[in-house]
Amino acid sequence: MTGTIDARLAAVYRYEILDTPRDGTFEGFARVAARQFRVPIATVTIVDADRVWFAAAEGLPGVAQIGTEPGLCASAVLQAGPYVVNDALVDPRTMDHPLVRGELGLRFYAAAPITTRDGHRLGTVNVIDSAPRDVTEDEAMLLTDLACLVAQHLDLRLATLLAVRAEQTLRHDADARATASAALVNRMRAAGAAQREAATLPEFCQLGGAGGCGAAAELKVADTWGDHAWGCPAHVEEVLTHASSVFLASQELNGLAGYRAR
Numbered sequence: 001m002t003g004t005i006d007a008r009l010a011a012v013y014r015y016e017i018l019d020t021p022r023d024g025t026f027e028g029f030a031r032v033a034a035r036q037f038r039v040p041i042a043t044v045t046i047v048d049a050d051r052v053w054f055a056a057a058e059g060l061p062g063v064a065q066i067g068t069e070p071g072l073c074a075s076a077v078l079q080a081g082p083y084v085v086n087d088a089l090v091d092p093r094t095m096d097h098p099l100v101r102g103e104l105g106l107r108f109y110a111a112a113p114i115t116t117r118d119g120h121r122l123g124t125v126n127v128i129d130s131a132p133r134d135v136t137e138d139e140a141m142l143l144t145d146l147a148c149l150v151a152q153h154l155d156l157r158l159a160t161l162l163a164v165r166a167e168q169t170l171r172h173d174a175d176a177r178a179t180a181s182a183a184l185v186n187r188m189r190a191a192g193a194a195q196r197e198a199a200t201l202p203e204f205c206q207l208g209g210a211g212g213c214g215a216a217a218e219l220k221v222a223d224t225w226g227d228h229a230w231g232c233p234a235h236v237e238e239v240l241t242h243a244s245s246v247f248l249a250s251q252e253l254n255g256l257a258g259y260r261a262r
Contacts, residue, residue, distance in 0.1 A: 008077075009049055011120035015154050016161065017046055018053050025153050026056035029146055033127050034058045036142055039108070041128035044150055046114075047077045047121075055123070055150075071097040076111035076124045082140040083124075085109040087132035107132045110140070112147035117155070125150055181237075187248060207231035207239055222249040 012018070026044045034042035041059035045052050052073045053065045068074040071094035076083035088094040088107050099106040111126035125147040205213035206229040207221075215232035222228035224245040231239070239246055 008120045008122075011116055011118070012046060012048065012122050015122065015158050017055060017122075017154065017157070018048060023055065023153075023157075026150065027058070029125060029150055029153075030056035030058035033125060033143065033146055037110075037127040037129075037139065039127045039129040042126065043128070044114075044123070044125050045073045046123035047073055052123075059128075066099070069097055072099065072106075072109055073111065073124050073126065076126065077113055077121045079113065080115075080121075081112070082135070082143055083109075083111045083113075084135050084140070086134055089132075104128075105130050110135050110143060112140070112143040114147045114150045114154070116151060122151075122154070202230050205230065205232040205235050207235035220249040221246055223247070 030042045030044050034040065039059075041057075043054050043058065043060065044056040045054055047053075047068065050068055051065045052068055054060070054063060057063050066073075071085075071088075071091075075093065085091050085094050086108060088097065088100045088109055094100050094106075094109065097106070106128055108129040108131060109126060111124040113121040114123045114125065115121050125143060127143070202217045205215045205217050207213065208215075213232060213235060215234070217230035218233060219236045220228055220230050221236055221239055223243070228249055236248070240248070
């Protein structure tokens with residue numbers, strides 16, 4: 001049982017809905033439920049480990065959450081189908097609940113679980129009245145349909161959130177690549193200027209492969225084995241990006257010569 005509860009809570013947290021600002025869509029679902037059932041109170045709840053958080057609360061202004069005493073939402077979320085309490089004052093499941101014995105005087109409660117596509121019940125859509133009453137089969141179906149719409153909206157909200165984050169990551173990666181590329185170009189320019197002053201360059205790029213390259217040679221690259229070649233900026237950037245252990249050869253990188261001449 002604990003594993004099942006842990007999986008349900010993991011699904012709750014995956015949707016990142018707890019303690020978020022009120023969503024007008026959830027409020028709309030609660031208003032529809034209250035109007036269709038002709039009751040003063042309707043809520044959309046998410047059941048956390050130790051609280052029932054209201055994503056919407058029609059008829060309960062200023063109420064953000066309640067405890068997880070058994071009998072109402074905390075019990076309804078454990079049931080696959082609609083959960084109905086016709087008269088909470090005499091129903092053994094609810095007769096001692098604070099909302100029944102307290103100022104609210106809850107007598108009627110009906111809920112349908114908000115169920116994800118992978119079968120986890122996150123919370124409920126429920127209706128509440130201060131007078132006992134029955135629920136018809138059509139009303140129970142309506143409550144179930146509303147809970148399905150809430151689950152679909154949660155999926156859409158999560159997909160949008162993940163898409164925005166993915167776009168931000170891509171943009172950050174692109175900015176990082178652009179910054180690295182600009183730094184590489186600056187290094188290439190500086191190294192090229194130093195090399196042109198210090199050495200006699202070959203006429204053409206030596207990095208064009210079998211097809212050759214007719215661009216002017218401007219920069220020298222080398223690898224850790226001592227091999228070196230002259231190339232145009234485009235081919236030099238390509239080899240620096242894709243070949244391992246290759247670097248720009250510059251007179252500034254003369255640490256070994258300086259060490260040997262000490």
